[in-house]
Amino acid sequence: MAIPAETFFLRPDNETSLQQQIQRLIVEAILSGRCLPGEKMPSSRKLAEHLGVARITVTIAYTELVSNEYLVSKGRSGYFVSQTAPSRPKFNLPDQADKTQVDWARTIGQRFSEHVPLVRPDNWRDYKYPFIYGQSDARLFDHHNWRNCALKAVGRKDFDTLATDYYERDDPMLVEFILRQILPRRAITARPEEILITMGAQHALWITAQILLTQRRTAAIENPCYPGLRQILSQTRCNTVSVDVDAAGLPPENLPETLDVVFTTPSHHCPTNATMPVSRRERLLDLAARKGFIIVEDDYEFEISFLKSPSPALKSLDPTGSVIYVGSFSKSLFPGLRLGYLVASEPFIREARALRSLVLRHPPGLIQRTAAYFLSLGHYDAQIARMGRIYRKRRSIMEQSLHENGLTQTGQGTFGGSSFWMRAPNSADSSKLAMKLRQDGVLIEAGRAFFSEGEEQPGYYRLAYSSIASARIPDGISHLAKRLEEAVP
Amino acid sequence: MAIPAETFFLRPDNETSLQQQIQRLIVEAILSGRCLPGEKMPSSRKLAEHLGVARITVTIAYTELVSNEYLVSKGRSGYFVSQTAPSRPKFNLPDQADKTQVDWARTIGQRFSEHVPLVRPDNWRDYKYPFIYGQSDARLFDHHNWRNCALKAVGRKDFDTLATDYYERDDPMLVEFILRQILPRRAITARPEEILITMGAQHALWITAQILLTQRRTAAIENPCYPGLRQILSQTRCNTVSVDVDAAGLPPENLPETLDVVFTTPSHHCPTNATMPVSRRERLLDLAARKGFIIVEDDYEFEISFLKSPSPALKSLDPTGSVIYVGSFSKSLFPGLRLGYLVASEPFIREARALRSLVLRHPPGLIQRTAAYFLSLGHYDAQIARMGRIYRKRRSIMEQSLHENGLTQTGQGTFGGSSFWMRAPNSADSSKLAMKLRQDGVLIEAGRAFFSEGEEQPGYYRLAYSSIASARIPDGISHLAKRLEEAVP
Known part of the structure; x- marks a missing residue:
């Protein structure tokens, strides 16, 4: 006897096609052990009637499940759960939720959950x-071409590139187009060895802080300032000095005497939007060279410069290599992409790459290659x-x-x-x-x-x-x- | 006068269609300032002749560039570089490579580049x-359906989900299918609050080490052992004890007296492939409960169990919550995907999520949603x-x-x-x-x-x-x- 059609229920779901919803229903029933190997499936006519869908929809779903080995077709006898269908485990599932006897307050050696600010409702x-x-x-995003680029990136030709975990390098195509199409607009020239792809600007800032700061070192930040940076520095336990900004951004003369790293947003101060004038930039660079501190330039929004051409980046005015530049695709593409980059001297990038590899290896190839196509075909501009x-x-x-x-x-x-x-x-x-x-x-x-x-x-x-x-x-x-x-x- | 067709050169490139190569050529010429706004493009016939391609190929490239605002079409007069085409920056590009005067040996506060092992040639x-x-x-991978799932994930319906940076949560669809389709095969039941999506198993191990270990704590690892784990522990500067494995994996009786965390691969020891018998697993769990140490179970390869059904995970035998479980899609899908997960008690997952957010926010939505579709439609199995x-x-x-x-x-x-x-x-x-x-x-x-x-x-x-x-x-x-x-x- 066939499994009754009545045991299948379509949940309302506008995100998936009917055919895929039916496929999913049956996969779940087989995996949960509700439908067992050898059992006969309801006829496509009966299931279609019960679910209120066209018969062809059920037939296509069945055919697809045959090619995935969940079902076998026995001609006029109908469809059966395959003997080699993926199956549930042979042991029982104990109910084990919520029985922790571990003293987590004692066990957790380092806490991170204290300083997460909730800046917006989820909905x-x-x-x-x-x-x-x-x-x-979403209304402004060139979704059509983004989709085409993703489609191209996920094609068979690029598969080896995307599937391999390269510890040591980034997608050379993306690096090339950042060097050729993006950095020149900030007047920055760099070699491939001087750039590292990161999981967004937050990741770039985090990596930078880990490498440059210790409990014995001092960082200066702007006040007010991007809250994510303050969290990062509080975790490194370095000495942090907040310097009030004015209408021209960070005043170099108010920086502390002893200083290892200053984090700044010269082209578009976050959150006041002030732009640091060139004279002040030069004073800041001069100070860094004389005192030997590093400047981290967060250039998170330079593309959004529709009123006036953006001024050259601080990094482009820096002959000594004191500036570490942070770029991001979060504002120009979208933040859920998690893609950004660091531009700095090779010895620094070498450490940054090693730390990235230790923490997560590398940003996923699919994301990098999709962005590379989007850039190279002119859609980005x-x-x-x-x-x-x-x-x-x-x-x-x-x-x-x-x-x-x-x-x-x-x-x-x-x-x-x-x-x-x-x-x-x-x-x-x-x-x-x-x-x-x-x-x-x-x-x-x-x-x-x-x-x-x-x-x-x-x-x-x-x-x-x-x-x-x-x-x-x-x-x-x-x-x-x-x-x-x-x-x- | 039109820009001479002769100034355009196709570089040999088998990766991109001719039409896209032509698009790219022209984008580069405009961005580099070689073709200026208002200049007339070569006729499609001339450019096609010069490049040795079909005229329709050039026409399609031109049409695409019009819709991207690089070119404008003036009917019978032909195509012109748009007055509003993206342009090169108005300042000169200084030559600044390789002039670093920073003493990086002194400036770098923490080094990470020392312990990276090169295990294989790039090619x-x-x-x-x-x-x-x-x-x-690549020959074994179901590339066709993977591509379809990526295509679905990158569709307009999912765009909001993919584009937003959710600090606090993962893709609920992926979490659901891990809970329902993957963990049951390891006899693990868990709630959504007890799981965190990571950028692969390396990332999961790194997060775990940061939260549980400090310079005053002790970790035990197996010897031999996955080299990536040894690097992670060396960076946390905890006390690390290596325990020799035998044919049944890690012997619990040889663990050090004082111990905070043990990292183990019970179902398939890395690299010897030994499986820890149930009796030994129970001794290990008993010891952990009595002494109050945490067990990190790296279950990196359980899907590849074609000779024998996999034994239940250590986590499934653990009534006290002492086990932190690490899963990965690197072996079952591909390592360049960078997707894994942690299953553990809620207080631990809360810290892990906060640390992940501090370092990189969250794994890209596109990767999570593509995997979720691949799972939910049965392709994964x-x-x-x-x-x-x-x-x-x-x-x-x-x-x-x-x-x-x-x-x-x-x-x-x-x-x-x-x-x-x-x-x-x-x-x-x-x-x-x-x-x-x-x-x-x-x-x-x-x-x-x-x-x-x-x-x-x-x-x-x-x-x-x-x-x-x-x-x-x-x-x-x-x-x-x-x-x-x-x-x-």
Whole structure:
């Protein structure tokens, strides 16, 4: 007797085709031991009727399962669970969840979970007015060509390259196109030995801190500053000095006397968007050469320069090799890609490569090769140009809406960027403001996380326009203005 | 006047279609500033003639470049470089390579480049007899369905999931299918909170060592042992004790009195392939519960069990939560994928997730989702079954060839696996043997790297059959036997 069709249920699922849903149902039934080798499957007609799908859909699913060896076809007798079908284990599954008797508080030698800030709700895409920073906008992304590049990367020709774990090297194609198409726009020239592919800018900063800093060394950071960097430094247990930025970014004269490494975002300070002028850059480089400290330049957003050509990178002005340059594809492509790079002198890159290999070997080949095709075929540049056009439009609507509501930005951002740095009147607490605005469907980022501990300035917040549609901006800003009025009686 | 067709050159390239090569040529010419905005492109007829390709090929490339905004079409007048084409930077590129004046020996605070072992030549695929371990065999891989799954993952529906950087969570679809389809075969039940996706097993081991070990703690490892683990421990600067394995794996009675963590490969000891019997597993677990140490179980190859059903994992026998389980897709899919996972108690996984987030945020969504589809549609199981069949055949040819040449394996491997652990007669130095064999096109792995420093046993070597075609095995083994005879006069 055949397995009754009635034992199969389709769960509502809009993500997968019906045929694949049916395949999955049957695979699960076989693996869980519910359908055993030799058992007859329901006829395609009966199963189709029961599930309310076309018969051909079931037939295709069955055929596919035959080629995967879950089922065998015995002509007119129908389909049977294969005798060699993948099967469940022959031992029983004990119920073992939640019975830990280990004293984890004692067992854990080093904690990392203390400083993770929650900057946004998981379901931020469901908010009507997401003034949220650093996420890609699916509407702006050249998904069609990205998909074609992924398809090309996953082709048979590239398989050996993608499948092998190269400890020592990166995808030479990606490295070549970064050297030829991306770095020249920052006026940086480099050799392949001076570049390392990383899993995003966070990974690049982490690697750099591990190599350069110890408990006996001192790092300077900007205040306010990217919170992820502060976490990294707190874990290395080095001495960290926060230096307040002004309208021209980090003032070199305020750096501490004793210093090993300074982390800076000269072209677009995070989060105020200030650009460091060339004269100040030269002073900083001069100081580094004389005192012998290293400058880590985080150039995370240079592509988003639609108002003004970006100034050359600090690295391009550096004849002595004191600058370690961090680049990222998170803003220009999307952050879930996890792809960035380090450019620095060869002795440093050698250590960085060895540390990367120790921790995770290398970034997956598929990701590297897909990005390489996207770059080499010109889609990347077109993507940047398209983003610039849309961001420019959104920015001007933002400016107008802010103006109409009597709000002004505190930060700079003459080059473009994707956000405004704002201050609430009378320094109302922006964390409370952010929570209230969620009720209106508005997401803003409170500024607290950007400041050093104990020096939080509650009035600041960030308004980004990289993920919000132009048409939504005026209403979103008007909600913001209303809540600000409530906060200031 | 149009840009002369003669200024364009096709470089020989078999990897890219002609149309894409032409696109790339023109993109490079525009970006480098050789073709300027407003300049007229050569007619498609002229360029096609000059390059020796069909005119339609050039026309398609031009059309594509129009849609990417590099070119504009002016009807019958032809194609022109777009006024808004991505352009080269407006500053000059200084020549700055190789001028570092930084004293890197002093500047680098922590070194990582000392212990990287080179285990294989980069061009190992060019060798005729690659008895090399741990690499995928493109001939066995279900490339067609893998490609379909990647294609599905990169589709528009999944884009939001893939593009966002989720700090806190993994792809829920992949986690679900590991919990439902993979762990049950190891008799492990777990909740989603007890699993963390990693960038391969190396990454999982590294994370575990960072959390559990400090300079004041002691780890025990097997001797011989996976060299990557020894590197990880040497970097944490913990006290490391090597315990010699026997034919039944790690003997619990030889573990040191004071112990915080033991790293073991009970189901398939690396590299001898020994399987730890259940009685010994129970003694080990009992000891861990009484003494309060943690067991890290590296189950890197359980799918490759074609001779015998795999025994339940150590983790499945553990009622107290003392076992941290490490799984990997490197052997079952391919190592360049960089995908593995940790299963452990929730307090540990919480720290592991925070550390992963600090270092690199999360594994790329595209990789996770592609694997999830491959699992959920049954292709993974079919893949494992196919590999098992082929490996079984290769193994039996290996056994026969070794026998005919008077060679015997030293290690075990009753479950299957993908390699033999061998010992040269009279303990001839296998590193020298390996170098000589390269001249014959034969690659073997010398055993030196598996042993503790100072205790290297030069006679051992590993012979894998995961990347060598069956037909090549007899000749390869016969070369090996000949060189061994030369070494032993």
